[in-house]
Amino acid sequence: MIHPPSPAYTLFVEHYDQLLALVHRRLAVVWQYRPQPPEAALGEEIQDYVNEFGRLLRVVLRYHLTAALRQEASWYASMLASRGPGQEALALLVDSWLVALQGILKPPECNILAQPLQELRAELATIVAQGQERLHTLPTPAVAQLVELLIAGDWRGALGEIRADLSLGQLAYDIILAKLLPAMAEIGRRWERNELAIYQEHLATETVLRLLASLPAWFAAAPPVGRSALVTCVPGEEHQVLPLALGMYLELRGWRVWSLGRSLPRAQIAAAVTAFKPDVVFLSLTMLSRLEEALAAAAQVQSCQPAPTIFMGGRGTIAAQQVLAAAGIEVVQDFAQAHSRALGGTHA
Amino acid sequence: MRSTVAWRLLRHDRSATAGALLGVVAIVFLVGQQLSILFGLLQYMSVLVDHSGADVWITSASVRNVDAVNLIPGQYLERVMGLPEVAWAAPILFGNGLMRTADDSFEAVRLVGLHRPRLQGGPWALAQGRVQALLDLESAAVDRLDLKKFAHPALGSLTEINGKRVRLTAITEGARAFQGTLVFLPLDQVRDMAQTPPGRYSAILVGFQPRADQQTALARLRALLPECSVLTTAELSRRTQLYYLTNTGIGGSFGFSTTIAVLIGIVIITLTMYASVLQRTRDFAVMRALGGRRRDIAVIVLCQAVIVGGIGIFLGLFLLAALLNATRGSDIPSFLPAVVPPLLAGITLLVSLLGSLVALRKALQADPASVFH
Amino acid sequence: MADLRLENIARDFYDGRQLRRVLFPINLTFKPGELTVLAGPSGSGKTTLLSIIGLVLRPSEGRMWLSGREVTGLADDVASKMRLATYGFVFQQPMLIDGLSVQDNILLALGIQGAHIPGVVRQRVAELLTSLGLADTARLPPQMISGGMKQRVSIARALIKDPAIILCDEPTSALDAENGQVVMGILKKIAVAEKRLVVVVSHDARVFPFADRLIKMENGTVVADTAAGKPQGLDVAS
Numbered sequence: 001m002i003h004p005p006s007p008a009y010t011l012f013v014e015h016y017d018q019l020l021a022l023v024h025r026r027l028a029v030v031w032q033y034r035p036q037p038p039e040a041a042l043g044e045e046i047q048d049y050v051n052e053f054g055r056l057l058r059v060v061l062r063y064h065l066t067a068a069l070r071q072e073a074s075w076y077a078s079m080l081a082s083r084g085p086g087q088e089a090l091a092l093l094v095d096s097w098l099v100a101l102q103g104i105l106k107p108p109e110c111n112i113l114a115q116p117l118q119e120l121r122a123e124l125a126t127i128v129a130q131g132q133e134r135l136h137t138l139p140t141p142a143v144a145q146l147v148e149l150l151i152a153g154d155w156r157g158a159l160g161e162i163r164a165d166l167s168l169g170q171l172a173y174d175i176i177l178a179k180l181l182p183a184m185a186e187i188g189r190r191w192e193r194n195e196l197a198i199y200q201e202h203l204a205t206e207t208v209l210r211l212l213a214s215l216p217a218w219f220a221a222a223p224p225v226g227r228s229a230l231v232t233c234v235p236g237e238e239h240q241v242l243p244l245a246l247g248m249y250l251e252l253r254g255w256r257v258w259s260l261g262r263s264l265p266r267a268q269i270a271a272a273v274t275a276f277k278p279d280v281v282f283l284s285l286t287m288l289s290r291l292e293e294a295l296a297a298a299a300q301v302q303s304c305q306p307a308p309t310i311f312m313g314g315r316g317t318i319a320a321q322q323v324l325a326a327a328g329i330e331v332v333q334d335f336a337q338a339h340s341r342a343l344g345g346t347h348a
Numbered sequence: 349m350r351s352t353v354a355w356r357l358l359r360h361d362r363s364a365t366a367g368a369l370l371g372v373v374a375i376v377f378l379v380g381q382q383l384s385i386l387f388g389l390l391q392y393m394s395v396l397v398d399h400s401g402a403d404v405w406i407t408s409a410s411v412r413n414v415d416a417v418n419l420i421p422g423q424y425l426e427r428v429m430g431l432p433e434v435a436w437a438a439p440i441l442f443g444n445g446l447m448r449t450a451d452d453s454f455e456a457v458r459l460v461g462l463h464r465p466r467l468q469g470g471p472w473a474l475a476q477g478r479v480q481a482l483l484d485l486e487s488a489a490v491d492r493l494d495l496k497k498f499a500h501p502a503l504g505s506l507t508e509i510n511g512k513r514v515r516l517t518a519i520t521e522g523a524r525a526f527q528g529t530l531v532f533l534p535l536d537q538v539r540d541m542a543q544t545p546p547g548r549y550s551a552i553l554v555g556f557q558p559r560a561d562q563q564t565a566l567a568r569l570r571a572l573l574p575e576c577s578v579l580t581t582a583e584l585s586r587r588t589q590l591y592y593l594t595n596t597g598i599g600g601s602f603g604f605s606t607t608i609a610v611l612i613g614i615v616i617i618t619l620t621m622y623a624s625v626l627q628r629t630r631d632f633a634v635m636r637a638l639g640g641r642r643r644d645i646a647v648i649v650l651c652q653a654v655i656v657g658g659i660g661i662f663l664g665l666f667l668l669a670a671l672l673n674a675t676r677g678s679d680i681p682s683f684l685p686a687v688v689p690p691l692l693a694g695i696t697l698l699v700s701l702l703g704s705l706v707a708l709r710k711a712l713q714a715d716p717a718s719v720f721h
Numbered sequence: 722m723a724d725l726r727l728e729n730i731a732r733d734f735y736d737g738r739q740l741r742r743v744l745f746p747i748n749l750t751f752k753p754g755e756l757t758v759l760a761g762p763s764g765s766g767k768t769t770l771l772s773i774i775g776l777v778l779r780p781s782e783g784r785m786w787l788s789g790r791e792v793t794g795l796a797d798d799v800a801s802k803m804r805l806a807t808y809g810f811v812f813q814q815p816m817l818i819d820g821l822s823v824q825d826n827i828l829l830a831l832g833i834q835g836a837h838i839p840g841v842v843r844q845r846v847a848e849l850l851t852s853l854g855l856a857d858t859a860r861l862p863p864q865m866i867s868g869g870m871k872q873r874v875s876i877a878r879a880l881i882k883d884p885a886i887i888l889c890d891e892p893t894s895a896l897d898a899e900n901g902q903v904v905m906g907i908l909k910k911i912a913v914a915e916k917r918l919v920v921v922v923s924h925d926a927r928v929f930p931f932a933d934r935l936i937k938m939e940n941g942t943v944v945a946d947t948a949a950g951k952p953q954g955l956d957v958a959s
Binding site (some may be wrong): 349350352353356357359360361529630631634635636637638640641642643644647716717719720 | 729769772775777778797801802803804805806808810813816818819820821825828829830831832833834835836838874878882890922
């Protein structure tokens with residue numbers, strides 16, 4: 001049972017556009033008047049993440065996910081730190097939200113809404129340090145080698161790496177877990193650290209997609225398990241590699257899989273569910289900020305006949321586990337758990 | 349900076365400044381003009397004494413003014429002459445008469461009989477004719493400004509006073525008196541016209557030896573003539589002026605009008621400066637908020653008062669000088685002793701400062717907190 | 722650089738019938754290099770607080786320190802001297818004095834206590850005016866320049882003394898949006914680049930983006946403060 005929104009949150013949503021506009025304006029102003037001349041203006045990319053943080057705040061305030069805010073902040077800290085604004089960017093962002101909330105909204109709501117941000121602000125130094133620490137965790141040499149091939153767009157070389165592992169007796173779907181997912185995480189880490197140019201990140205992603213798509217042609221799938229799954233991102237979610245990898249993982253383990261890729265309107269997801277009647281629907285939620293869209297999509301899928309079991313995974317689900325559970329959505333931590341838990345699932 | 353601010357504010361608030369200036373100019377001009385008339389009249393009152401050329405006047409006892417003297421015996425003349433400090437002594441005789449005018453009317457005149465050949469106490473400046481003409485028994489001298497009263501008689505024309513024939517042989521300049529129209533005549537003529545007893549005079553004029561000690565001579569004269577008033581020219585002049593000032597209402601009248609002029613000036617200055625400060629209350633509050641102390645505000649307001657006072661005094665004195673020049677030699681009595689303008693300037697400046705006190709009080713009340721809306 | 726510390730500062734006013742409390746005990750610290758916006762509805766006490774901070778109004782209770790020196794109950798003349806030396810003011814209306822040129826209005830802030838104004842200061846006025854986009858206005862009377870320019874002149878008047886503290890009372894409320902942003906930009910720059918303590922009273926939301934810190938007041942109390950719980954030494958905007 002999801003609690004109804006609090007009056008403070010209702011006020012927040014009512015003024016959301018105004019608040020966000022003030023945050024953007026303040027960021028621009030503070031950036032412009034920094035003591036040291038700014039190396040660069042706050043780019044459009046950063047502006048997108050500011051919007052994303054706003055959406056995250058909506059989710060955090062709606063579902064009281066204060067702890068999640070701290071976790072997500074770590075990601076924002078490292079991401080913003082690596083993109084020009086410098087380490088203070090997140091503090092600046094949080095301060096801007098505090099000014100916006102306390103400037104525009106009335107008490108006591110402004111204080112209620114500002115409290116999680118003030119707590120975050122108080123811990124920011126620690127969070128930034130932790131984020132930096134995480135970014136310094138290096139992959140194994142084998143993964144690093146694969147990453148280099150992916151970044152270079154050498155899908156044949158990458159495939160060679162996988163085949164070499166296979167020849168050592170590893171199962172194809174296990175190679176996804178052992179090599180491809182860590183390689184994707186490393187690409188993500190390098191992207192967070194801004195070590196990859198945008199084209200490199202896109203090339204690496206495309207190479208991974210191509211590699212994943214080619215796996216069934218090169219490696220035999222396990223015997224059919226008699227289960228079908230529809231795998232897709234939640235609406236608004238653009239991280240398509242993870243659901244594709246899951247789809248391929250399940251397919252290699254004998255599942256009948258329909259993979260719908262990145263962000264799709266929830267009505268289209270529901271239409272696909274109605275058309276394919278899968279036993280299970282896997283929704284990928286990387287950004288916690290898309291929780292509301294995820295819940296809405298899940299609700300629409302649940303209303304389909306026959307209603308499939310819905311599983312949700314991804315970084316964004318970790319903090320929202322209780323909320324998702326209250327909405328009748330099971331959260332899976334990894335691919336193996338997704339396979340095993342979904343194997344037992346049937347039509348509701 | 350504060351005085352610059354004061355000046356610039358005054359220059360900007362033209363109407364208020366003009367109002368305050370008007371107040372100051374009004375004080376200087378009106379008071380100055382009143383005083384010039386008063387001093388002119390004072391001169392008239394003692395004109396015979398002041399221009400007598402004598403060191404001492406001997407009159408009947410307890411004299412109050414030169415026009416109210418009883419006749420004294422002529423033998424006093426010899427007694428006085430006996431003193432070594434006395435260089436000369438000459439009698440003078442006053443009387444009243446009616447003089448026939450050129451248009452056959454009559455004019456009341458004050459007769460001044462002069463002892464020949466010295467003619468002491470006689471005309472001191474002449475517009476026409478010569479003083480020596482008065483040595484002739486039938487001669488008479490009147491003032492230029494009084495000719496109109498006599499219907500403009502020609503020099504040398506004949507007329508009569510109290511039925512006695514006289515010839516107009518000289519026309520004096522500046523011999524006008526408060527008490528009446530002066531006609532200078534030989535002493536014997538006056539005795540005939542006024543029918544006074546022989547050997548008696550209105551006063552004896554005395555001149556001391558150049559090196560005589562005035563105080564000693566005066567003491568000896570008083571000892572010699574205890575039954576008479578022995579007064580220096582200055583004493584008699586002052587006594588005469590004081591008499592008329594206090595007994596004719598002139599003093600009160602002039603004092604009143606002068607006070608009113610000063611009060612009007614103060615009111616104008618007060619009101620205009622108050623209005624000006626009232627308009628500037630916000631500015632003074634700003635100055636206070638910027639760090640100005642009360643005393644800095646006071647300096648600015650008082651500077652304004654001094655500037656307005658200074659300019660007003662200059663303008664007022666300029667106008668007064670123009671007026672005095674314009675009326676010089678006319679029948680309007682006007683005279684301003686040299687000490688009066690600086691005194692008037694000083695008093696006016698004081699009045700300007702007084703007038704600014706109400707404004708100052710208001711300015712000092714400017715609350716720096718009021719600039720925060 | 723100067724900092725301000727307020728400890729239990731309260732203010733009462735007598736309204737003719739009774740003593741009314743308009744400011745309840747407030748504890749605040751203001752730091753240099755920070756632009757603080759005091760926001761709140763009319764009658765919330767923000768202007769009263771600003772007046773107390775600016776030493777133009779004495780608190781009824783509490784104590785106040787300016788750079789470690791207690792300034793709670795200063796004598797009128799001492800407070801004036803301190804205002805002259807340490808404070809710059811920008812008011813809701815530019816409050817330039819008619820009759821004085823732009824330059825004299827600025828110099829007044831230095832010479833109001835009768836100090837001699839050396840020639841180099843006039844040069845500084847010219848530089849200041851140029852930096853505020855007001856070149857060639859020094860000799861003009863205030864009525865010859867626009868509202869936005871006047872407000873910039875009032876900023877120049879506040880800055881000529883090189884004050885450590887600048888207090889602004891609704892500096893943009895009489896300006897159009899564009900000029901308001903220009904004025905706030907200048908104040909922001911002054912706070913950040915020149916490490917001055919800037920406090921701006923405003924209920925105009927367009928001012929908020931310029932705030933390093935926002936304090937909201939209602940009914941004489943601080944109801945919100947973005948610096949609440951903020952650790953010292955993590956001032957990203959300064």
